[in-house]
Amino acid sequence: MSQLAELQKTFCDALLSPEPPPERLLSELVDDGLALQRFNVYRNNFIVLNGDALADMYPVIKRLIGDEAFRVLATAYVRQHPPQERALLLYGDQFPHFLATLPELSGLPYLADVARIEFAWTDAYHAEEHHRLTEEQVAAIPSEALGQCQLLPHPTLHCIRSDYPIHAIWQANQRCDSNETISLDQGESHLIILRPQHDVEVREVIRGAFHFIKQLQAGISIDLAYEFASQLDSTFDPTLFLSQHLFDGTFYQIKQQPRRLLKQELKRQ
Amino acid sequence: MDEAITSLRSAPALVPSRAGAGLKAVHYQTIIDNQPDIGWFEVHPENYMGRGGAPLRYLERIRADYPISLHSVGTSLGSHQPLDQNHLRNLKKLVDRFQPGLVSEHLSWSHGYEWFTHDLIPLIYNQEVLDLVVSHIQQVQDYLQRQILIENPSSYLQFKQSDIPEQEFLVEAAKRSGAGLLLDVNNVYVSCRNHNWDIEEYLAPIPAELIGEIHLAGHAVQALGDQELLIDDHGSPICTAVWELYRNCIDRIGSVPTLIERDSNIPGFDTLYKEVQFAEHYLQSSREACRVSTR
Numbered sequence: 182m183s184q185l186a187e188l189q190k191t192f193c194d195a196l197l198s199p200e201p202p203p204e205r206l207l208s209e210l211v212d213d214g215l216a217l218q219r220f221n222v223y224r225n226n227f228i229v230l231n232g233d234a235l236a237d238m239y240p241v242i243k244r245l246i247g248d249e250a251f252r253v254l255a256t257a258y259v260r261q262h263p264p265q266e267r268a269l270l271l272y273g274d275q276f277p278h279f280l281a282t283l284p285e286l287s288g289l290p291y292l293a294d295v296a297r298i299e300f301a302w303t304d305a306y307h308a309e310e311h312h313r314l315t316e317e318q319v320a321a322i323p324s325e326a327l328g329q330c331q332l333l334p335h336p337t338l339h340c341i342r343s344d345y346p347i348h349a350i351w352q353a354n355q356r357c358d359s360n361e362t363i364s365l366d367q368g369e370s371h372l373i374i375l376r377p378q379h380d381v382e383v384r385e386v387i388r389g390a391f392h393f394i395k396q397l398q399a400g401i402s403i404d405l406a407y408e409f410a411s412q413l414d415s416t417f418d419p420t421l422f423l424s425q426h427l428f429d430g431t432f433y434q435i436k437q438q439p440r441r442l443l444k445q446e447l448k449r450q
Numbered sequence: 451m452d453e454a455i456t457s458l459r460s461a462p463a464l465v466p467s468r469a470g471a472g473l474k475a476v477h478y479q480t481i482i483d484n485q486p487d488i489g490w491f492e493v494h495p496e497n498y499m500g501r502g503g504a505p506l507r508y509l510e511r512i513r514a515d516y517p518i519s520l521h522s523v524g525t526s527l528g529s530h531q532p533l534d535q536n537h538l539r540n541l542k543k544l545v546d547r548f549q550p551g552l553v554s555e556h557l558s559w560s561h562g563y564e565w566f567t568h569d570l571i572p573l574i575y576n577q578e579v580l581d582l583v584v585s586h587i588q589q590v591q592d593y594l595q596r597q598i599l600i601e602n603p604s605s606y607l608q609f610k611q612s613d614i615p616e617q618e619f620l621v622e623a624a625k626r627s628g629a630g631l632l633l634d635v636n637n638v639y640v641s642c643r644n645h646n647w648d649i650e651e652y653l654a655p656i657p658a659e660l661i662g663e664i665h666l667a668g669h670a671v672q673a674l675g676d677q678e679l680l681i682d683d684h685g686s687p688i689c690t691a692v693w694e695l696y697r698n699c700i701d702r703i704g705s706v707p708t709l710i711e712r713d714s715n716i717p718g719f720d721t722l723y724k725e726v727q728f729a730e731h732y733l734q735s736s737r738e739a740c741r742v743s744t745r
Contacts, residue, residue, distance in 0.1 A: 210610065268540075
């Protein structure tokens with residue numbers, strides 16, 4: 182390793198570590214008696230800049246646990262998961278999982294799921310543009326073949342299920358001054374997050390619709406997706422659902438499936 | 451969106467020798483609605499490297515009315531590692547799409563190991579690193595098929611192995627690579643104060659013709675033992691001493707595109723606009739003084 186490579190690696194290790202920098206790094210710095218404090222400016226900047234990026238992505242988590250607790254968690258996260266990309270746009274993708282694994286947060290079991298909404302929101306915000314499904318695309322397919330078609334949910338769409346009323350929690354915390362109380366007894370929620378055109382939408386859907394969309398996302402036919410969804414939610418009415426959502430941006434493409442793929446799928450079922 | 455695409459690049463690409471402002475997401479709508487009289491806007495390309503969405507749509511819209519400058523923070527010119535081709539590709543895509551009048555990057559590194567600091571870390575100023583930086587600047591310019599400007603950094607520490615003064619390193623890097631310089635007047639002030647360098651000595655060897663852009667920003671003051679360290683946080687108004695230094699600079703080098711940079715504690719657009727007008731006023735006086743003296 183060249184001298185420069187070694188110095189840059191030592192510098193990076195010291196930025197990441199909560200321990201004081203090693204002597205072999207300090208001995209490289211011009212010493213006016215304040216070399217340690219001067220280095221610490223960089224370590225502090227590194228933690229604060231990346232922690233701020235995390236705070237931008239997770240404003241609701243910050244509101245729920247408070248600024249100080251968020252800063253502590255962000256510092257730990259930045260040290261465990263330093264940025265892997267040059268752009269910070271999607272920095273923090275591991276944060277929901279990180280929150281889920283912290284024993285200190287076990288009293289806030291919904292937190293990681295709320296964080297998943299916030300990540301999905303940002304991911305959809307920066308996603309590539311895709312048109313929504315049009316009536317012409319559907320009209321081009323003979324009606325008797327529709328059931329065997331692949332109906333593809335919008336590429337920006339994320340599906341999130343939680344045991345807790347995370348949609349209500351997320352919504353109540355869109356404003357700083359909200360002090361609404363939400364009972365966790367409201368139970369599970371099923372959300373889809375997507376950006377059909379300009380704006381990201383967070384929608385709560387019924388359980389059957391959620392699993393129907395999730396199955397369609399995996400690429401199986403409309404008929405099979407319905408079969409699966411109706412087993413989990415007998416009240417799910419696909420005709421009603423599609424009459425409301427087929428052209429509202431939930432979907433972006435419909436494809437006639439090749440016979441061969443269908444057979445493979447039937448075997449899997 | 452479609453409307454923005456059809457009207458794209460109705461504004462010229464060339465960044466004029468006027469005052470510009472850093473473009474912030476919170477100001478997008480105000481700028482589109484009010485069309486303020488500002489020479490140009492600057493963005494960090496890394497904030498527009500998503501696959502789509504609102505930031506690119508807004509930039510497209512604003513580019514229709516204003517020239518823009520791309521001020522990169524992610525190339526890591528001083529890394530011992532090779533440049534990231536993927537990042538260069540993303541940068542080139544933005545250059546092709548938005549036709550910026552200026553493209554710039556910092557004299558620093560942010561990728562020293564397997565991950566990114568997202569902070570601008572200073573270099574060792576010696577011959578070996580100079581050769582490396584020159585080669586990296588040339589690679590970026592070859593890839594983008596255009597000249598870039600290199601910005602003098604703000605710094606809080608120095609390496610013992612440095613044996614070339616920062617200003618000479620910058621000038622040499624620019625001359626050898628064919629790049630221009632982005633003179634950040636606040637950074638000059640911050641680094642000179644932090645390292646007890648003489649501001650006059652710092653500025654004297656920098657040839658006016660190399661300077662393609664000026665940056666102005668605010669800084670914070672941090673107590674460090676019984677000394678003070680200036681922190682370049684772009685989070686407060688530009689201080690009087692930096693305005694004074696700026697005026698001296700443009701008296702010497704003439705009017706150059708000047709950016710008001712603000713990256714944290716972002717104020718309402720009106721507050722930022724006042725600083726832009728202040729710089730604009732200096733630039734105009736400098737142009738008038740220049741006309742008088744050449745008469």
